Amino acid sequence: MIKINNAKLVDNSLVDIEIDNGVITKLGKAAGGKAKDGIDASGKMLLPGLVDLHTHLREPGREDAETVLTGSVAAVAGGYTSISAMANTNPVADTAGVVEQIYRLGKSAGLCDVNPIGAVTKGLNGEQLAELGAMADSIAGVRIFSDDGKCVADPLIMRRALEYVKTFNGVIAQHAQEPRLTINAQMNEGSVSARIGLPGWPAIAEEAIIARDILLAEHVQSRLHICHVTTAGGVELIRWAKQRGIQVTAEVTPHHLLLTDELVENYDPIYKVNPPLRTEKDVWALREGLAEGVIDIVATDHAPHPAEDKDCEWQAAAFGMVGLETALSVVIKTMIESKLMGWKELVDRMSIKPAQIAGYKTQGQSIALSSVANLILVDPIATWQVERSKLHSKSRNTPFHGMELPGLISDVIYNGAQSMIASKVVKVASGSNE
């Protein structure tokens, strides 16, 4: 049994709770004073465990960058109790066999839920549908499908995928990037790219696909999820789609909420990411979109790369940034400290809504009696300095190195067992009870 005393909920009430057999068994107004046993949560917020719908775990294929286990440890360190493994592994997660392999690796790591995302097309080739039904029916129970890293560019394939997944209430998560408009693209196309001479990735290349796909989703009455929206125009299109009642959801990454393309000026590939960092105007549109709920969720797009893939010239470098361990802090900094939204909204965008989109039943639950105990404790005031060498991920490619960020996670409870104690990740057996 785990007891937590004097924890603050998002409605500012103070509670004592007890967890047994993986669920919350007792929940009441805090008794106050110094409790004899249990975790003293004074000054801390108790939140449902975070849920990520966009995580690159690199296993199978690039275990030098990340494994399901190291990614799980990084997830716990960042307050996640559920992550979603993107399909662009090697081999690609485009069959029941591969998604089951990843699912089992997640189970044996046992630190958080690892939900495989299935590829939309075979080998991410954009030409032929992968066996979506087989992946849905597998023990991994895949519901999100994505060719992320690549765009499902062919409108007919996209249409078919959107239609096909309706049989099992699946959703297509689109990496919106018109390939012909982004040949060899290296960074946001605009004033900075013009000056520093890097091939541009225009906002329109994202917006054209978003516009097309929301119309397709409307036409076939299916669910569409837009990965990592980065542009003000993208937010505008999704707002329009929602007003029309189209079933579209969208995510934004922490790095796109904080960083801009001005950082590319020195050609340090730590800032190389796809889709690219945009302008100040886009950053503000994304923050407002997230606060408003036009953008439904925050997703990390955690993309680990080994050192040599970033310790080189810009064009030779890999796209991507690690993000699991800094996501919560960056969202606190950009959204709560800026007073754009409160903790209730943060919990909605980082836990409740992502779990709903993906259909993760034991995740993103409200903190209530009988809820599955996937919980985290966060000191909202305490700050910490990001030190890349101290990341739990196997890779070090964080753009936030050296930054002082708010929000220190002290405890993580996964399925009723502690996977983090006093800010240290600990090994738990999945679903075990104390």
Next chain:
Amino acid sequence: MITGHLLSAADLSKDEALNLLSTAKELAAITDGPNKKLPTLRGKTVVNLFFEDSTRTRISFETAAKRLSADVINFSAKGSSVSKGESLKDTAQTLQAMGADAVVIRHGSSGAAKRLADTQWIQAAIINAGDGTHEHPTQALLDAFTIKQHLRNDKSDLTGIRVLIVGDILHSRVARSNVLLLTKLGAQVVLVAPPTLLPVGVGDWPVEISYDLDSQIEKCDVVMMLRIQLERMADSFFPTEREYSRRYGLNSARLAKLSKSAIVMHPGPMNRGLEISADSADDLKSVIIDQVKNGVAVRMAVLYELLGGAQIGDSK
């Protein structure tokens, strides 16, 4: 006196640029004499690190370094791309071990020179000899030198001079460096190109933009023609060679419209008959050969200042 590295024309203040040009002039005067060599950089090692073929630029730097008595190592890394296991970092560390004092780098990636300067891979002074579609600062210096030589006296800057830069601005490192340097020196710069060959974001540059060469040709002092690469046609930046040449090429009809004192420039190598007709290239108004000659002088000045050679003559 400039110190550290030369990565971008933006690194130079107006005074530094003008001083560098006068140093170049003095060095040129000396090496024009009977004894072409100065002992200034004896014992220093200059590496020409070329990841792209450019015999002209390499020879120019090599000549400059040798006239200052530096030891020169030519390191042609072309073909040894990252995919073949030869990374910029590995190469830089090799050169560091060889004791390079200066590295002149030509690389296909924008920012490669800046990366060499910013990382701990190598300690040498870095001179950008062309990085991707970013910059080529010594080309801008030699162009400024050449313009001054023909149109201005020693002491003055380029105020009042109107320069047309014509062609593929989008992919041109020569254009970027020249815009930065020539405007800093007071010149008015007009970029003339089809919209496909102008970068999105060019509106922030301190220049005028024109799509129409004929509307500009009569009122300029300098017309600088950029090399057009034929593969741009395949990528639909323009329809055909012929159409490009007709609309943006310098031909005898346009040459005739130039003012009496105007000069014609080209960074080379030229596509005769495409962006510049043979008779324009060889016309009396053409200073293309002077550009090549001045390239050596300007690069001597850059090496001289960056490698801290002893004072010469009355230079500051």
